[in-house]
Amino acid sequence: MTMYIGEMDGVGFTLAIGALKALAFLYDVITFPVYVLLQRPWRKRQLARRIKGVIVATETEQPNDVRIDMKGNDIDITNHFRDPLPPSKLNKAKPITQDTKSITYRSVEEPQSHHVTLVREGIDTMPKMFDYCTKKYPNKRCLGTREIMAEEDEVQPNGRVFKKYVMGDYRWKTFAEVNMLATNFGRGLRELGNRPGQNIVIFAETRAEWMIAAHGIFKQNIPLVTIYATLGDEAIAHGINETEVTTVVTSFELMPKFKKILALTPRVKTLIYMEDQLKSLDVSGLNGYKDGVQIIKFADVLKKGAESTIESIPPSGTDTAIIMYTSGSTGVPKGVILLHKNLITTLKGFCDSTAIYEDDIMIGFLPLAHVFELLVETVCLLTGVPIGYSGALTMIDSSSKIKRGTKGDASVLHPTCMTSVPLILDRISKSIQEKVSKGSNLKKVIFKFAFDYKTKWTRRGYSTPLIDRVVFGAVRHLMGGSLRLVVSGGAPLSPETHEQINNCLCVTIVQGYGLTETTSCACVQDFYDNTFGRVGAPCTICDIKLVSWEEGNYRVTDKPYPRGEVIIGGDNISAGYYKLPDKTNEDFVEAEGKRWFKTGDICEIHEDGVVKIIDRKKDLVKLQAGEYVSLGKVEAQLKTCPLVDNICVYGDSTKHFCVALVVPNPPQLNELAEKKGIKGKEFEELCSDKEFAKSVLQELADHGKKSKLEKFEIPAAVKLVTDVWSPDTGLVTAAFKLKRKDIEEHYKSDIVQLYAS
Incomplete structure (x- = not known):
């Protein structure tokens, strides 16, 4: 989590943190036995670690519904729900051969009551x-x-x-x-x-x-x-x-x-x-x-x-x-x-x-x-x-159509569940950071300590009710105070945003993966999964096939995890595209008694059967020197930089570097300008200042390094744009996904200038 502690005296900061750690240690010693008995953290850890998806055996000698764990061992799924597999059920099927071009995965969960x-x-x-x-x-x-x-x-x-x-x-x-x-x-x-x-x-x-x-x-x-x-x-x-x-x-x-x-x-x-x-x-x-x-x-x-x-x-x-x-x-x-x-x-x-x-x-x-x-x-x-x-104009107390001193929809409704898309969660995350950065130094120290403290104990399977009430209570009440579950879909959610919203809003975000062509269903993150950046195991109603993509160097034989294109099969697969038979035949296929859809997304599948989306065929650009750059991956990382509201990375295969179009966050841009000694300039003037753009580029480069991006993945030039990319501009979809071709066309001359510079 990015926090700006500001110009706080080093000794004072150390003393403040020391005092908080001492109080926390005393509190932990007193309350630990109670929390262990009431919260049963070992159960949460057990549920988080359990196998959630397995390989479907393709050997002809196997029974019809044999499934295999990530090491190629047979699994009996009878009565298998929410408990780790007993060792006695893991030693029957043959290992997957190294020259396999595809592997099929399936959920091990049993249908629940409403499904039944x-x-x-x-x-x-x-x-x-x-x-x-x-x-x-x-x-x-x-x-x-x-x-x-x-x-x-x-x-x-x-x-x-x-x-x-x-x-x-x-x-x-x-x-x-x-x-x-x-x-x-x-x-x-x-x-x-x-x-x-x-x-x-x-x-x-x-x-x-x-x-x-x-x-x-x-x-x-x-x-x-x-x-x-x-x-x-x-x-x-x-x-x-x-x-x-x-x-x-x-x-x-x-x-x-x-x-x-x-x-x-x-x-x-x-x-x-x-x-x-x-x-x-x-x-x-x-x-x-x-x-x-x-x-x-x-x-x-x-x-x-x-x-x-x-x-x-x-x-x-x-x-x-x-x-x-x-x-x-x-x-x-x-x-x-x-x-x-x-x-x-x-x-x-x-x-x-x-x-x-x-x-x-x-x-x-x-x-x-x-x-x-x-x-x-x-x-x-x-x-x-x-x-x-509800709607964006009336949802919270500070929404633009809510009369001052009156309540937004969430404060009246007190919802416990909601859906969201990553862009909205990114905005909530940045607004939390902005609010904290404007507080006193003491408040910043307390907030950062509380965040780190909660992160540590949450990863161990514990909840932190006192911290939630005292420190994060005000943030939680933005959405009415009762929210417990957020289902996120539509695009990948960055791990940083996921963890920050989980902690600060005191909710569980469950990330899903699917496409309109798969009726929005493919994977859903397990409620107990305490990792970030993964989209869950296959749902109970469909299979996921991983197919090697040689051109992109993604293969099911890759180590430590098999990688390849995601192909989804089941009764959730669309009948096709309306009046587009050629496109339907290109993207959909009938095989193995199922209808399948070729997503174009690239994933890796971990040992517990959980999927992580790592690339997209259409987002992959090969630079002049031969390096592959995943534009979507780079954007997802750089979008977590506080300076960035939105970003589109562009790569020309005849060049050896990428460039970026950035929609900056106005308060953060002004804060950076003040640090650089620039005063009196309006937002539009800052965006058009080429020298100032170099300062923004340096911030992006530093953030990219922290996010473990390769040097060739980090944009070498940046253009700050004043337009907000909303669906009515035609530059993003209604789900706020980038419309690359439209953005590239709209900013064609700017991209040419970026490469010329």
């Missing part, structure tokens, strides 16, 4: 799943939306005026109410002329109406087309036109976009909008929409459905549930076809991998247009956990 329930009840579609939930939890809270009572002007000390919300409590709909609304919405769509099998788009931000609309669409066997609310007009029009939809469901806030989009989408005849809570404007009275397009309120569709006698048309497991448009890190977004059986399969895997209980509360804010958020929320529905919706 889905199988026992014959649930193979989303409507069957929600009908089951409604019968089991009819009167429990299901979906919650916080009331917006009014919007008021708030005058800042500098005289600027901002619009702020006056907000009330969460209003909840029960499972029975949500099911009824979904049924009515589906019937209402049928009354408007939409037929089973005819695609419908939802283009809206995450909210309760999104989930209600989706389940209404599922009930009528209508394929749901999901498009990120942050995509540009052309990408949105592409998804709408390619799927030939005539009806689009959107929100009041996004309606103005359709003044342009409707001109690009000639088939669209109906626009349904989810109402604005404030109801400050009547959309039907707005001008500028294309003639001949029916604009109708969400509530009016519900009303039509409530009066309708049309019956639901249940889908089968092999029917298309979703055509999910990826955010497109390269080229035009592709529509990934996800069947109902794909969704239910991943749901089973997530139920086995995530520790969510009936008394939890989920805060939902990531895009439901991505299957990761949709299915984590579906796990909550299956377990009877209420979901309260």
Whole structure:
């Protein structure tokens, strides 16, 4: 963890640390026996070390379900759950030969109760799943939306005026109410002329109406087309036109976009909008929409459905549930076809991998247009956990739309679970560091000591309740004070951020790995795994095949760990890309009775069967001198530098070094400028100062060395950019992954200048 202790007197610092260590030692001596008895740390260490994934035997003489440990020994998985394997079960199968080109891995975990329930009840579609939930939890809270009572002007000390919300409590709909609304919405769509099998788009931000609309669409066997609310007009029009939809469901806030989009989408005849809570404007009275397009309120569709006698048309497991448009890190977004059986399969895997209980509360804010958020929320529905919706503008007390002195959504909801993406966690991590760096020297010393103390005992299997309450209590209350579990996906999470958030927010971050093409499921980190930088063992519902990639020098025979491209197989694998048969045949394959997807990601698999993503085929650049540079790996390390908000590393194979485009963190940039004696310059001026850029480059180089990057991996020139890379700029995806080609095109002249310098 990076901490800036500042100009503190060396003797004073030593005395302060000495006093804290003495107090901690005395506390440890007194409390150690109690903690040992209450916390049973040996159990946690045992669970952390257990084997989680094994090799599937391919020898013809082996039984059908023989699995092998990392040393090539046979494992009997009967009744094998959460306990280390007995030695008597480890000496039967032949070792893997050294010339093997691929190895297949499988989970050793047993299906958990909700997985078993889905199988026992014959649930193979989303409507069957929600009908089951409604019968089991009819009167429990299901979906919650916080009331917006009014919007008021708030005058800042500098005289600027901002619009702020006056907000009330969460209003909840029960499972029975949500099911009824979904049924009515589906019937209402049928009354408007939409037929089973005819695609419908939802283009809206995450909210309760999104989930209600989706389940209404599922009930009528209508394929749901999901498009990120942050995509540009052309990408949105592409998804709408390619799927030939005539009806689009959107929100009041996004309606103005359709003044342009409707001109690009000639088939669209109906626009349904989810109402604005404030109801400050009547959309039907707005001008500028294309003639001949029916604009109708969400509530009016519900009303039509409530009066309708049309019956639901249940889908089968092999029917298309979703055509999910990826955010497109390269080229035009592709529509990934996800069947109902794909969704239910991943749901089973997530139920086995995530520790969510009936008394939890989920805060939902990531895009439901991505299957990761949709299915984590579906796990909550299956377990009877209420979901309260939020957004970036209202989530915490300091959010931009929260009136001064009032509470953000998290402080009202007190969630225990949430999903996140690494970029958001990186920002939280840097905000914690920034807040600490602005505190007094004594506070910095106490915070760093507490962090190191907690890190030491956590790694040994203990919790630190006193430190959590006294030192980290204020940080924990940023998210309501009850948060215990964060599920992270969408991109690799840096080990430094992972450990810092775990410690400072007093939560467990479970990192997962998957792709839209695998219905977001492949690996999920074990709840007891206390290591960082790994994405977990294979989920219970799929296999992971490791295939040698000779060009990149990654082989399954590598030591100490086998390495290669990740290929995922199982019932969670997509049916393919919508209207792209050639691309489907290129990336998907049928073999060994399974459907497989070639991810392009490179991983190594450790002795306990846990996967670590180490590279990506498309991110690998070969420099002039022959060295391979993994751009993604370098970016992940340099992004943990406090100066960096975002970074894109570029490598030209005709050159012998890399360069970088950096979105700097303004407070940290100003702090560095002060250290260098630069005063009075605005952020934009600092970014354009070429001499100052050399100081930033040196900071990156120092950070890269600490992160154990090779010299040739560290950028030799850097350009500081003032633009924030958000999805609406078209430079990052809705999941905040870099769109390399777009960034390279946008900054083409800057890259040329960097190499010229």
